[in-house]
Structures are given as structure tokens and as C-alpha cells.
Amino acid sequence: MNYMKKRGQMTIFIIVAIALVVIILLFFLFRPQIGNILGNEISPNSYLEGCIEPEIKPAVNILSQQGSYQNPEGYISYKGSKVKYLCYTDDFYETCTVQQPMTKGNFEKELNLMVKAKANKCVRNLIEEYEKRGYEVTSGGIDSSASIVPGKIIVSFNAPMTVTKQTSEKYQSFDVEIESQMYDLLFIATSLVQNEVKVGDSATELYLQYYPDLKIEKTKLTDGTKIYKLTNVVTEEQFTFASRSLSWPAGYGLEENK
């Protein structure tokens, strides 16, 4: 009888121990949600980052394949993408005219346009989240901007708000940073365009000496267009653009209207 009692106790202890372990595990796994349920602090930056990041990467991907444009005009269709001409001339024997002198600025502008709606929604969701937790939120307008700097892409939310519950916290803006080497790729693209403009071509091997993680593929098409694809072999980010400069016709180029 005693033996049976001891076995039973042991069983209960084991069950309780297992339950405790499971609870602890669950706690660590779902802590943010638990925190929310229990009414813990929201970290606005983390919240916004979690909200906007899934939107940024696909947008960057589209822009990088199309020479920094979502809907490019003045492009060439190549392997399923509309590759923007950053430098172009319709003529033979002449160097090109720059079609977009501020590639980085354009990339930022286009990226912002692409994520803007979602960014606004994220901020509104954040406000709602605060309000659900009993905070009083006063907010102004919402604006966002994207900037590309060495090593990262920053999406800034200009969303002044005051969050009050017992105490007040004022926020002016929030920055979401994503690691990216796109700055270098855009910088190199600008440099390649400069060469296309000045001398009608570029010596890509020079860049490979300075940027060991860089791969540049230059494809010359029959009509004189060059497709440049720049890839960071480590992060696998890439940037593609087209240029048509100092092209030569076949023979004397005496052909019918193009």
C-alpha cells in the first residue's frame, strides 16, 4: 500500500514537472503575445519594422531589376524584365544622353511610393494597437521616406504622436533599418553610366579590383544596347540597367526605317 502511494506521488510530481516545463517553454515562445495580452509595452520601432519589412524587400527587388523604376518608360525588354535605359541615344556613332542623372534619389523615391500605403497602414495599426491597450493617442499626419545609405536601407516614418496612459510619451518619427548593400550597387551603376556617357563603354574589371564582392555582367545586344547586371555575391542583391551608347550599325547601316 505504501509502495503504491509512493508511485502515485512520483507520477504526480512528474506530471507537474512536465507541465511546468511546457508552460515555461510556451512562455518564452509566445512572450510578445503574452506581453500584449498582459498589457506590456509596445516597442513602436519593432512593431513598425515587423510590419513594413515584408513589403520592402519585394519592392527593392522589383526596382533593382528595372533600373530603379517600378514602371519604367524608355526601357528594353530583357529576360522578362523591363530594364530601364539609364543612358540612351537612338543614333549611331555618338555617346548617350543620361536619362536619369539621380539614380539613387530615384530609387529612394520609387521605393517610398511603393511602400507608402503600407507604411501609412502600419502606423495606423500601431495607433490602433495602442488604443486597444487603453492608451490615448494624439497623432498628426503620417509621412514616410526611404533612404539608401551605405550598408542599409532606411524607411523613415514621420508620424508625430503622443501616447498617454498615466504618463505621456512623445514620438516624432521612427526609423526602420534593413541591411542592404544597395548603396554600393547604385554608386557603381552611376559610375558605369558616367563611363558610358564619356567614352561609350566601361572597363568593368576595374571595379572588380576595388569591390571583391561585386560581380558585373555586361551583355551586348545586337542593336548596341548593353545590359549591366551588378550583383553582390555575398548578399545576392543585384541591380540591372541598360545603356545604349556609341553603337555601330552592321556595315554602313543603310537600312530601312527602324
Next chain:
Amino acid sequence: MIKHKFKLFLQIFLLITSIIAFADIMKEVQAGMPSANMQNKKIGLMTILFLALKIITVTLFNEKTLVSALNSDDLQKGTYTCIKSKDGSLCQEYPASECNSKCDGQCLPTGRENVQSCQVGTCFDPDSGICQERSTRESCEVNGGQWFDDPAGNVAQCQKSCCVVGDETVPLVTLRECQKIEETTGVTTTFRTDAKNEIVCWALGKTKVEGACVFESDNKCRFLTKGECYGNGGEFFEGILCTHPDFNMGYEKQATAKCVEGKDELYWFDSEGNRENIYDGNKVKSWNDGKVLIKEESCDISEGNNALGNQKTCGNCNSLLGSVCGQKTEKEKLSANGIDEVCRDTRCTDSSGNLRENGESWCEYQGDIGEDKGAKGFSRSADTPGSRHFRASCIDGEVQVNACADYRNEVCIESQLERGDGEKISNSACVTNLWQLCINYNSEVKGKGAERKAQLETRNDKCIKNPHCMLKQVDVADNFKFDLCVPRYAPGFDLKKNAEGGELSCAFANQKCTVFFVKELSGWEVKANEGCLKNGFAEQMNDMCMSLGDCGASVNYMGDLTKNYKVKNTKKLDKEYLNDISQYSDTVEGKYATMNVTQYIDSVGGLEKSGFKKKDPNCNLPVGCELVPDTDVLQTAGTISGLAGSALLLLAGTDFAAGFFVAIPGSGVASLSGIAAPLAGAAIGFAVTSLLIQLTGIGGGLDPAVTWTLIAAGTVGGAIIGTTVIAAGGLKAAGATCAAGGVGCIVGVVILIVVVLIIVIFKALGIGDTKKKVVRFQCQPWQPILGGAKCGECGKDGYDCSRYSCHSLGQTCELINEGTSDEKCIDLSPNDVSAPIISPWKEALNSGFKYEENNNGMKIISSEEDGCIKSYENVIFGISLNEPGYCKYDVKNNVEFEEMEFDFGDRNLFLTNHSQLFAVPDLSSLGLPGYDPNRRSDFSLYTRCIDGNGNGKDSAEYAINFCIKPGVDKTPPIIAGREPILENAPFNASKIDAKVFINEPAECKWSLDSNKDYENMENSMECLSDVEDRESIFGWECSTTFEIDKNENSFFIKCLDQPWKEENNSERNVMINPYEYKIIRTTNPLIINSVKPNNETLIFGVEPASVTLELTTSGGVDGRATCKLFGKAMGETYKTTHKQIFNKIFSGNYEFPIECEDTAGNTALATSKFEVNLDSSPPSVSRVYKQGESLVIVTNEDAECSYLKFGREGEECLFDFKNGTIMSGREKIHSTPFDKGKFYVKCKDKWGYVPGTCSVVVNGGDYELQ
């Protein structure tokens, strides 16, 4: 009794003659030959075997209504500018007639340079600091950029120098970029304006001192740089590892090994993750008692000649010698277990199995290339149709193959350099093929006698010095030998889009050799050019033909031979020769194109010595010696690239270029594609322009600048020719139906002045009479084999398939889905077994004729009662096919297609429409009996056409039937053209060499009196009145020299036809009204009115600077002229204002000789002299005074001044200029209300130079100059 019978055979020989210059060359060749006086014909007895009807054929290009692509207005208007095109491109130029259809908006009737929003300058991004040259104002400003009116970036904001960022450096960035780096990284930066090239900049970077950094607070050690350690508050031990026993940290040494970002080598790491020394299987040696072991003292990964001999035990990778740290593989790993990284071999193996170093580049080809020995040991070009050059490079163990431009517009050149260890390293580049220059050199030979001889020598010299040209010799017979400058790397053609261009190039090899026989007692003996009848003539001519481009008998890059040539009266190419050229589809191991870089750049004419010298004459670095301008040597401070308008300062093979492109072996070669391309662009552009101008007869008043823009825009140069021809009345005389530019005009484009034919006339002549046999070679554009069986082979040789290579594999091969991942070369009509269907081409037929179709073909009927075509009548007719086809005909029926003698329209191209002009001469001009009004002749041209698959060879012939009757020539001759075309003569001309062209053989005289009859005219002209002497589309040539003694001169010419009827003048027709040949001597000389800059000093704040040389012309014909500097046309010219921009001007003295010439040949000379000084100092204050209530400051140069009244003590003068209060006045005088207190003033000049401290400090009446 002279009986004669004749059988009328139609012998049509179409000969595409070379252009006038070549005809001149050939005339020289034939000058010494005895001439046969064709007028001394006797009518033969009996055995006139055949009589040829003379058919003058003009090739018509109506395949795609080319005339409609360009109307005659374009020739005057040139190109218009479209700010935004429908395809989204900005600021493009189009021919006037096309602009509206391509433009999204209004077209502006002017060139791009005159449209403000399309003006090119430099765009500066004020946020990132990036400068983009050649940006249009609008595209810059709309994106928030700052635009400067200097396309070369020579503005203060875009000056690039070295940015020092902590211990590292970033070369060649602008000041703003450097500031941006500081903003984003938080690291203080310094902008070093004294370090303008990479080498010097990198030298400023500090070597990072590394060692153990101990943190007492938590008793931890980290392996850091000195800067990092102190920045984190640690104690630094230089050259010591964290596992040094003295630290007693308890870390396990050499716990793991892995790669480090930014470093080549594999390193040991301790258990805390601190880097130790380079991995060595000998752990003791590597640990080095806990001290840092430098790379040079670490293990050697190489062993003997094997650069990775110790790969399994050593981690001392070396990227320059072919290894870098990376993930292990099955074949490459360390002996030790548990380490996933190793020094990976970054070398490559090329397609021939050779080992290549990392960074090495070499050329690959699709067959033989360049020069090879041909017939009689003379050179010929070996590049095959469809082939392309490729540049391969080894990058981190991977071979990357990049194609040079297609159609061999670029060729791959290679150089081999010896490394320090004796290894040969290849370096290659794709460079522009200068083939157009080679052809153009020949057209510069125009004169006569001694002048011609000198021109030939100049031509030969240029040809030999141009590394892309070679002097092709032909030496067949005693009087048939000449040289021609041809491309060393024959260019390719796009025959589907550009058939005319191919024919143009190939036509340069069309030649005739006249063999003379003299009747001796023993029979006819050859007296001259016997060699033309033998083996060797066709071979040498085909060698020349192949060297001009995709022409003649040749193989494609896969080895398929086709024979695209015609010979008459001599042997065809023999088997041995054909076998020989068939080898060209095989690559030749070890053969690559080489090039003298300096010669190449000299050939494009734009590169003058820049005049640089070493700053330190003792500098012996292979690259990177700092250079300074040496204006004593200077010719130009950059190069003139003519229409490209940009000036470059690039040298090959000099320290400057080497330093410029930094530490790349043979960098002059590697970068060459970039260096010379725009120079080539301009040079080639001019060559093409000048050649086409000659062919088109630009003297018709067309503005060369207009012509150039149209050619550059890719419009059909032939349309210019066609319109000119029409305008000159040439084809009107031939009875063409079209008016210039009219709808339905089919005779618009005559790219090739295809004239004349040969009549083989055999007559029995008496003893002492001569006869001649004309041997001809016609060089045709290369055509691929029939069908498309080989289309699928495209790309299987490992190189990407392109449109050019695909088309070369078969007539029906086409590249589909171009630019997509489904791109492939396929047979477009694999199941086509139907022959082309032939029908009359109604639009081709000129008025006065009609077709009458029948079961066997058609009959051409004239408006005469009997429907027959009279002598001296010209008819144009044609056939239309339901698919592109190649058509031939013969005068006999039932001849096999291969054996048919003549190409329809004398073209071997596959077209849907074929046309022919048929001009019937007077039969008596051929020595036939006189006029018999009852004589008729019916004959047919038996025609067959095949399609791309060869269908149609056996189909029924299509018979084109005519009847011809002799006609009495009752019309007087017509003068159809003149040379020179323009009436203008130079200001001081006293005589002029004049030519007129007559529509039939004739004799001509001239007089100053317009009322004189022909017989009484005092002066005879020299006329080529032999039937076969017609060399021009305008007709037969008569020439003379007119003496000019006043400003307006008129010479009246009359001509008498049928010169062979000298005994029967009554049957001859004379011009009733004379032709007035006007020559107007320009009344004023050509003057260069103003040259700017001249005799002045220019001051710039940045170096290099941009200077625009401008001048105007007046006088001469109409004030317009072509102005040149050093023999090259200025960037903007052909007008009354002329401009050239130099964008690499350094301090020094400059002198530019200027030569201008107008269309009449008037010339003017001038010189531009100026001095350039650099003002790199901020403005200084020369006076300070009080005027009323104002403080007045006077500076020594135009400036802007600002001031501060307060500041931190001792730092008042360290304020940023833009944070001060701006004083009024932007030139030299500046003022502000003078109230109490101190004024700390800074002044900035227009270049942006500001002093580091105050320009002046003013305190209540006193001032203190800084």
C-alpha cells in the same frame, strides 16, 4: 556582197562598278593599255555570232519603300529634337519626317543642342554629392538636382579627391560625398584635395595596427585595432594575441580556423572567437608564442611552381597569385578535419585547357581571324561570316565570357605581359574595329598625275599605320595590278535589314580587266593582260572581295561554303582555293589579334600628346607616378572628337593612363575599349559620312551637317543618293516614272551606281585590227546556305547565339524570342516545299508600257502600234514573289537554275520584289546594218526564282517577252549632269576642270557665244563616246577646262550624237539649244570674323577646366564653312558659327590653328591663342572703409562675403560661410550696415574657395586683415 545574218542574243552583263574613286584607280591601271577604237568597226560577214543588246541596268531598291523612310525635306531640315519620345527616352533626335510619329509631344525643328531642356551639362545631387556628366537640365532639375552648364563636370562641386575616413580612404569622391560618408557612418572624415589619384589616396590610409585589447572591467580580451581598442576603453598590446600566456585568460588557442571578411587568408581563432595568426598545419609555428606573425613570415602556400602546392596545410592564401579563403570542396580541403574553409584556387582553366590566373583575360574566337596569306602569297582577311570575337576573363575561379560587339564592329585584342616570376599573363580588350577608315582611305585618292601619286603614297602610309587595315595587293597581269586598303578584320553585314549596305561594301571589289588581242599572221595574239584569262584572277579578286566584309566565296563560322561571286570570260575559283578558305571556320591555336595601341589611337586621329611630365623625374614606379601638365609640348589639351564634341585626355602606354587606371597590368590595353571608343566614333562617323557623301554627290547642295545627322540617325543614305539622282535628272532621262519623293516612287534609292555592262562583240576584222575581251569579277554579298537544317547549331559551340550568327547558318534561320530566356535560332519554314510564285510587279513598270500576262509568263508591250520597244527607249519592269526569293534568268530556255547566267537585277539577294531597267540602244551603234524599219526582234528572258529552302529550282520558267525594233534616233543628246555640281568657284579661281554627262554617246563642243551653231563652236571637249565607256549613271562623260576671268561665267555646250556615223552627219542629231554651264566665282573671300578666346587670359578655379572655342565665318559662298582644328572638324561646324569644347584644360599657354573651307573651296585661316591660369586661392580683402553708415569691403576678385558678429571665443573665424549673414554685393564691393561690435568676415569666390579663417575682422573703425 555582204551578207550578214545575225542572231540576236541577249547578253546582259550587269556590272556593279566601283565608285568613282576606284574607277579612277582602275583608269590609272589601264592608262598604259592600247585602246581599241570601237568606232572603226566594220560590219562583219556571216559570223556575227551574237549580238548583244546593251542593257543598262540600274538597281532599284524597292523592297521596303525606302524612299518613304526619308523624304526630300529631310535633306534640308536634317533632324528635329523630341524632348520625350513615345518609347520614353528623353531628348532624342529624329529625321524631320519621322519626328512627329516618334515623339510624345511637339517636335522642335532644331538640333538637340539648341533646346534648353535638352542641353547637356552636369547634374549634381546635393544629397549624395554624386555628379552625373552629360545630363540634361530638365532630367536633373525635376529630380531635385543642381544643374551646371558644363557637360564635363568641371565645376567646384564635382571636383573629386581623396576622402580619409578614420584609418581608411575612399578615392575620387566629391566633397559632399565625403561629408555624406561622415553623416552616415559617424566617423570624422577629411577631404584631401592634394590626393587626386587612387594610388596616392590609398597611401594615405593607415596601416591598421592590431593586437590584444584587454578590458579590465570584465577581464576579457579582444583582438582589435589600436583605434578600436582605445575607442572602447581597453588596454592595447600591439602585436600580441589574446592567447598569450602572460594574459592568462584561459582561452584555448587555435580552437577553430575560418575566413575573415576583407582578407584573403585563412586564420586561426581562439575559443573566444579572437583572431590569431594565419592557419598553418604546424600549429606551434603559427601560434608564434602568442605573438602576431606577419604574412611574409607565415607558411608559404606555394611549392615550387605550384601556386597551391601546400594547400592542404597552409592558409596563407594570395589572391594575386590565385588563391583566396573559401568553403572547402571535395577536391580542395585541408588535411586537418573539422575545418570547413581552405585556400580556394581562384585560377581558371580556359576552353583550350590552359591554366589562367585570377584577373587574367584573353580572347576567344569563332574561327580564324585577321590576316592570312592568300593567292600568290598576298594577304587576305580570314574572319568568317557569322563569327564574333569574345573576351574571356578569370574572376575568382570562374571564367566569364563577354562578347564584343556583333558584326565584328569590335574585335578582341590581346597582349601578354611578363610577370615578375617570368609567367606570361594575358590581358585583352574589345576595341572598335576601324574598318570604315580603311575603305575611306581609298576614296581620298582623287587627283591626277603627280598629285595622284602623292595621294596614293599618303593612302598607303595611312593604311599601313592603321592596325586595323592592311594593303591588299592584286597583281594578276602586266596592266592589272593595284593595291587597295581593306580591313584586316572584315566586318559583318546584316543582310536581312541592310542588304544595300552589304552590296555597297562588296562592290568595291567589282573589277574589269580588259584583255587585248592583236591579229597577227598566225592568228589572234594576246598583247595585254593575258593573266586575267588564267587561274589566279578569280582567286586574287575573291581574296579582295572577302576582305571587304561578308562578301564573295567564303565559309560561315560553321564551315558552310557558298560562292557569292561572278566571273566572266575567265576561270572560276579552283577547288584547291576553295578548300583553303574552308579552313577559316577553324580557330587557330595561339592566334590572337594584337595591336599597337599608340598607332590605333593615332589612327582615330583625335589623340594628340597631352603634354604631361612626371612631377618627380626620378619616379620609377611602373604605375602611379604623379604627373603634371607640360604645356611646352602641348598641342591640344585634350582631343578633338569632332561631332562627338567631347574632349578626352587619355593616353595609351604612358604613366598617366597607367596611373589613371591603377595597378592593372597592361591597363592601357584593358581600358582601351573605353579610351578610344568615342574617338573612333567620331573618326568612323566622318569616314562613313565622307564616303557616302561622295557616293551621293553631296555637291548637290546638301548640308554635310544635315547629312551626318541623318546618317547617324540610321536613315538610308541611299535615299539621299536616289533623290539627288532624281533631282539631277539622271533617272528622269532614263524614263523613270517617279518624281522626287513622290508617292509610289520606286526609283528613289540607288545606293549603288550600277551602270554599264559589257557587250561582247565579236567581229571579224582585218589584219592589224584589234579586239578586246573584258574579263570581269563581280563581288556579291555573302549568302548563307539554303534551308535551315543548321539553325539548331547556333550556340552549340559554347558561345551565345546572336541574330547575326543565327542568320549565317541558313537562309530560313531566324532568332526568335530575342531578349528572353526562350531565345533560339530556328528554321522558320521547315516544311515549305513550294516554289515562289512569280507575277508581274505592276508598280515597277514605267508609263507607256503594260504587261500582258500569259500562261508562260508575261509580255511587255509598249504604246507603239506593234507593241515593240524602240531603240533609245527605256523600260523599267519587275517581278513580284509571294515570298522572298533569289531570281535568275537566261536568254536560253530550259537552262538549269545553277547554270542560268544572269541574276535578276544583278543582285543575289532574297527579296520579294525584283526590278530591272532596260535601255535599248541603237542597234547600229553596235556595228549592225543600218535602219530597216521592218526589222523586228522577239526575245524572252527565261526566269526562275528559288526561296530560302531552294524550292523553285525545277519549276517552270517564267518567260518575260519583249519585242524590239530598231528606231531612228531622232532626238538630240541631253546633258544629264555636270561636275562639279555646284556652280560656285573659289574667290581667286582662274580655271576649273569641268565635266558634263550625256545620255547617249556624243561629241560635244563649247563656245562663249550661245548663238553659235555646233559646227562653228570653237572648242571641242574630250568625250568618252565609246558605247562601253559609260561609267556614270548620268551617262557618258565629256570634259574640258574652262578659263575663268570674271565673276559670272557662262559656257555654252552643244553635243552631236552617234559619233560612229561620222560619214553620215545628216542622220545625227545635234542639240538645238545649248546647255549653259555656269560658274560663279565667289565675290568675297571667306573670312573668319571672330575667334574667342584669343589673346586673353582665362582664369578658372578648378582644374581641369572647360574652354569653348568659338568663331564665326562670313563671305565665300554664303558664309557657311567647315572649320577644322589640326585637320579634324570642330564639334559644331558646317554653319556660320563654329564651336569646339575642350574639357581638360590645365594652366598654361595654348595655340590652336584654325582652317575653314566652304563648298566652293574658299579657305581661311586663323589662330586662337590664350593663357589659362588657375585661381585656387580664396579672395583677399584689398580695402575696408566706412561709407556713411555702411561697412564697405573691397575684394581682389568677384566674391560673396558673409559675416558673424558673435562666436565662441577664439573660434569666431571658424564659422561656416553659409551660417553667416550675407553682405550685399556680388562683385568686388560688398557692404553691410556698420553697427557696433566686431565683424568677422569671410569672402568666397565664384569657385567656392573660402579661407579657413576670416578674410578680415573689423571692429568699430579698426580692421584686422587675416
